[in-house]
Amino acid sequence: MAPADAAMYWASQVSANDQFLLFAFSGDEAATCAALVSEVRRRAAAIVDLHLTVETVPGDLDFPRWVPAPVSDDAIVGYPGPYTWDAVLKDVAALSTRSGGDLWRVHIFDRVTGVPDADSLARVAVLQISHALGDGRRVSAIARALFGGSLPEPARDARVAVGDRTLAAVRGGMLVGPHLVRAAALGFAAWAAPVPEATAAPTAATRANTAPGDRRVLRTLTVPSEAVRSGGHSVTVGVLAVLAEVLPAFLDASRREARAEVTVAFGDDSGAKALARNRFQTASVPLHADEVDRRRRAALIAAELAAVRRRVDSPGFVASRHAAASAPAVLGATAARLSADAPQPATVSGWTVVSSVNRGAADLTLAGGRVLFTAGFPALSAAHSLTHGVHGIGDAVTISVCAGAPIADDVDEYMAALSAAFAPAG
Incomplete structure (x- = not known):
């Protein structure tokens, strides 16, 4: 892998x-x-x-x-x-x-x-x-x-250097030191490489930024794509512009501080990183909820997303991904396991997570039945008990909500507010 x-x-x-x-x-x-x-x-x-x-x-x-x-x-x-x-x-x-x-x-x-x-x-x-x-x-x-x-194109997974699992472990143990040295060198290069300045600072945690527990509540709202494309911008921008109107009141938080963590895809990097099946990272995007005009707000969010994409594809970020990919396997495994026990943060880079994917034309079938819509539910984490999926197929866009405690108790109230925000004026 x-x-x-x-x-x-x-x-x-x-x-x-x-x-x-x-x-x-x-x-x-x-x-x-x-x-x-x-x-x-x-x-x-x-x-x-x-x-x-x-x-x-x-x-x-x-x-x-x-x-x-x-x-x-x-x-x-x-x-x-x-x-x-x-x-x-x-x-x-x-x-x-x-x-x-x-x-x-x-x-x-x-x-x-x-x-x-x-x-x-x-x-x-x-x-x-x-x-x-x-x-x-x-x-x-x-x-x-x-x-x-x-059919999708086959993945370009890396070749296994040593077939035998035990020998691979021995080889990996011997290379821990060299891998650490290489990762440190690449990390220094990443630090020295140019990176566009970030526009979003951490914001105070809300009641949506608590551990979700074991309970999950899922809801969906499907709307025509024209109801989402505010000012001719992308579906992602249109949904974020609407969330800016609903989230502050629902979370009893400052409109000026409204931010979301948005998943952003990046292009093929050179080297081994290009083999990854997962080529994305999350980035903080200000929602400009204090701008009352939705079209102007959408334009501001679109500019923020464009800046995030430039930052994600900048030489400094590419170098940092290469440095992370060079770290020893055992270090990555340990970090993944420790993250599950991370304490609840006092500040976050976004009140919620928004993942958006266009799933193509509405030409899929099951036993002759036509596809009506598609949805998806981003996983919750210790820092996010409210996430949003935005998925389009054909002309239908579905906003999916996954909620854990304490948000789960109020999720229907939240969906009603979302539905009202997407309803045509007049």
Whole structure:
């Protein structure tokens, strides 16, 4: 594994960080739940990334490696139903609290009532997948292939230097010192490289920046893309502009301090880092909630995001990613495990996390049923008990909310405020 992917794998062993890609399909077409499972299994057989498992090295003295594996018998699970939409969200919420399980699994809920935008019964398919297998863009491509889209390009994973796990551990132990020296040298180069000045400073923690506990509540709101594109900007900008109107009052916090941590993709770096399946990082983005005009606020947020992207792709940040990738495996494993016990911070770089991915054209199908919308639920952390997913397919954009304690008790109030903010004026 690339270091970034290994970090995701190690983190999954101590806290739940699986990705949940939900797709709702019309369900009038006659097909048994067993037939749905067979159809998805047939498609999974052609996807290289779904024929992998993880082999670790003793003592984490070398990075875990990908090894071939067949699709297991229980990799695609069918639930015949009947279900309600609320029951599906409740079941997915329960799944999201479990850590360290299989690399992936598909859950198919048949005969679901109450699904937004469905005329009658619907079907809901959920790809639960380890973050080690890829970031939001890559796993979205895998999900599209499962439901009729084209196959994703095979990942360019690094070759294993030593095949035997015990010998790899011995070799890794011997190289700890040299790797530390190289990482330190690259770290100094990163410090010396130019980086655009950051525009966002830490802000005081809110009630959304507490440990979420074991409870999870999921909600979704699907709107037309034209309702989101404020002033012709991107969907991501449009959603952030609306969150700026809702979050301060909901969290009883200062509008001037409103910030979100936004996942930002970066381009291919040179060297081994380019092999990583996960090529993103989070960055603090001011929401300019004190600007009352939404279009002007959207323009300000768009400028902030553009500055963040320049910063993420700057020589200094590229060098810092190379330095992190050069650290010994055992150091990365230890850091991932210690992060699970980090104390609650007094300041944060954002009140919430927002992850946004466009999942392409609305041409996916399941047993002849057309895709209605897609959703996703970013994992909670010790510092964030409220996260947002923004996922588009065709002309439908879904804002997904994942909430833990204490936000979970008020999540329906929050969704009502979001819905009102997205409603057309007049």
